[in-house]
Amino acid sequence: MNTNRVAVVEKILTANDQVALHNRTLLDEHSILSINIMASPGAGKTSFILETIKFLALDLRIGVVEGDTAPVTIDADKIIAAGMPAVQINTGGDCHLDAMMLQAGLKQLPLDQIDILIVENVGNLVCPAAFNLGTHLNLLIASVPEGDDKPYKYPAIYRGLEVLIINKTDLLPYIRFNMDFFRQGVEMLNPGVATFPVSCVTGEGLPAWTNWLRSRSAVLKK
Amino acid sequence: MHELSVSESILDIASRHAVQAGASRVTDVHLVIGRLSSFVDDSIQFYWDFLSENTICAGAVLHFERVPARLLCLNCQHEYTLDAQLEPCPACHSPQIKVLTGEEFRVDSIEIQKEGPTA
Numbered sequence: 001m002n003t004n005r006v007a008v009v010e011k012i013l014t015a016n017d018q019v020a021l022h023n024r025t026l027l028d029e030h031s032i033l034s035i036n037i038m039a040s041p042g043a044g045k046t047s048f049i050l051e052t053i054k055f056l057a058l059d060l061r062i063g064v065v066e067g068d069t070a071p072v073t074i075d076a077d078k079i080i081a082a083g084m085p086a087v088q089i090n091t092g093g094d095c096h097l098d099a100m101m102l103q104a105g106l107k108q109l110p111l112d113q114i115d116i117l118i119v120e121n122v123g124n125l126v127c128p129a130a131f132n133l134g135t136h137l138n139l140l141i142a143s144v145p146e147g148d149d150k151p152y153k154y155p156a157i158y159r160g161l162e163v164l165i166i167n168k169t170d171l172l173p174y175i176r177f178n179m180d181f182f183r184q185g186v187e188m189l190n191p192g193v194a195t196f197p198v199s200c201v202t203g204e205g206l207p208a209w210t211n212w213l214r215s216r217s218a219v220l221k222k
Numbered sequence: 223m224h225e226l227s228v229s230e231s232i233l234d235i236a237s238r239h240a241v242q243a244g245a246s247r248v249t250d251v252h253l254v255i256g257r258l259s260s261f262v263d264d265s266i267q268f269y270w271d272f273l274s275e276n277t278i279c280a281g282a283v284l285h286f287e288r289v290p291a292r293l294l295c296l297n298c299q300h301e302y303t304l305d306a307q308l309e310p311c312p313a314c315h316s317p318q319i320k321v322l323t324g325e326e327f328r329v330d331s332i333e334i335q336k337e338g339p340t341a
Binding site: 002003004005006007008009010011012013014015016094095096098127130131151152153155156159184185187188189191 | 245
């Protein structure tokens with residue numbers, strides 16, 4: 001019996017990354033700007049999506065893929081009630097969406113009738129960071145009540161972002177949240193990342209965010 | 223946690239390379255995991271043992287090479303290693319830093335056994 005060592009040097013999630021690439025190609029073919037929304041549970045993902053739809057619904061069509069660990073359709077029902085196509089993906093207990101799950105979700109959406117795709121990932125700051133979905137933008141919603149130390153505690157998720165939303169800014173007067181300390185952590189991990197402080201209660205910051213998104217969508221359609 | 227899907231991916235990669243190399247079994251799998259990359263702890267061996275049963279990788283031992291997070295300060299060029307939580311440059315306190323290492327997440331190599339040549 002011979003024993004020898006074989007060099008492999010392959011990224012562990014390479015299979016996921018390949019499917020992510022397929023997803024991106026499909027989305028590009030349909031000129032759909034796609035956003036992977038990540039956050040901890042309770043950061044306000046669904047409210048933020050509903051507010052975003054309100055601002056864009058006049059001239060843009062938005063499709064939503066909802067990821068959840070359990071077979072509940074509460075979030076998808078809210079999106080459908082807002083007049084937009086939505087599919088719910090039950091991850092079967094998994095703590096994140098992966099590229100294969102998004103691929104399955106895309107098959108259920110009318111891609112020819114969508115301008116912007118929003119993917120609501122499972123509420124979690126650890127696992128979703130590792131799984132590339134193939135979307136154009138990775139977006140994290142950090143909410144004020146979670147505290148200002150999250151970039152320091154969950155660096156991986158902040159590394160891969162294109163957009164950072166700071167939600168629930170209406171609570172800033174009531175909560176000890178050092179914005180400078182928070183932003184310093186973000187700056188270390190992801191300098192210059194597009195950042196939008198918003199409140200889904202007062203509407204503050206939502207016009208700036210949706211105008212930015214609208215212009216990104218227009219660029220993709222050219 | 224996502225140890226299960228990570229274990230599945232490692233099994234796919236190790237099995238594919240083992241078959242390509244003409245192995246009869248895999249005895250060891252060497253992983254390189256950076257401190258800043260996705261969290262994977264030693265409990266992954268548990269999932270691995272379960273998943274690899276009745277495969278070419280059955281009984282293989284996972285080895286973890288943990289790569290420390292090395293940061294370079296872009297302001298004063300000081301290089302430092304993170305021991306605990308993320309922190310600005312300890313020399314000049316600048317947050318302008320570059321991550322040098324710590325984001326690795328790969329299967330580096332496998333150790334395999336081949337049946338000896340039959341006469």
